Amino acid sequence: MSGIVVLILRILLAVLLYGFLGWSLVTIWRDLRTQSQLLSKPIIPELIINKTGEENSQSFAIPEVTIGRSPNSEYPIVNDTVSARHARLSYHHNQWWVEDLNSTNGTYLNDERLSFPTVIVSGDELRCGKVSLLIRIEEK
Numbered sequence: 638m639s640g641i642v643v644l645i646l647r648i649l650l651a652v653l654l655y656g657f658l659g660w661s662l663v664t665i666w667r668d669l670r671t672q673s674q675l676l677s678k679p680i681i682p683e684l685i686i687n688k689t690g691e692e693n694s695q696s697f698a699i700p701e702v703t704i705g706r707s708p709n710s711e712y713p714i715v716n717d718t719v720s721a722r723h724a725r726l727s728y729h730h731n732q733w734w735v736e737d738l739n740s741t742n743g744t745y746l747n748d749e750r751l752s753f754p755t756v757i758v759s760g761d762e763l764r765c766g767k768v769s770l771l772i773r774i775e776e777k
Contacts, residue, residue: 679700681699681700681728682774682776683775684696684697684702684728684773684774685697685773685775686712686770686772687770688768688769688771689762689769689771694773697711697712701725701726701727701728702727703722703726704724704725704763704770705721705722705723705738705765706719706721706723707722710722716766716768718742718765719740719765719768720738720739720741720765720766723737723738723740723744723766724738724765725738726772733756733757733772733774735754735757736751736754737751742765742766743766744763744765745763745764747761747762748762748764758774759773759774759775760772
């Protein structure tokens with residue numbers, strides 16, 4: 638009789654052990670899936686553009702912002718010194734970049750003319766033609 642009790646206890650212990658291992662594997666799998674979903678979503682820092690001397694600012698959380706006189710631009714500027722497609726701000730390699738789009742009057746970053754894509758940081762001053770813009774970047 639005691640042999641049957643020991644056998645039942647051994648089977649019960651084996652079932653509990655396999656149940657615990659299964660529960661552990663499912664928990665680890667769910668955690669890994671959640672972490673991979675979080676890491677696969679790019680988090681774009683908010684870009685805030687403010688014309689110098691004005692209080693109204695506009696914020697963007699998209700990977701590319703075009704500045705220009707064209708109404709199709711994400712940040713349109715009504716000024717004769719600004720080209721239709723003047724400059725592009727883009728987020729890649731975990732940084733915001735600015736590049737001149739072959740504008741007539743040039744794009745200046747902190748009073749230096751842009752000739753190739755350049756990294757921008759919060760507090761930089763961007764000048765398109767004669768229009769000065771203050772750039773702020775806020776992490777989420």
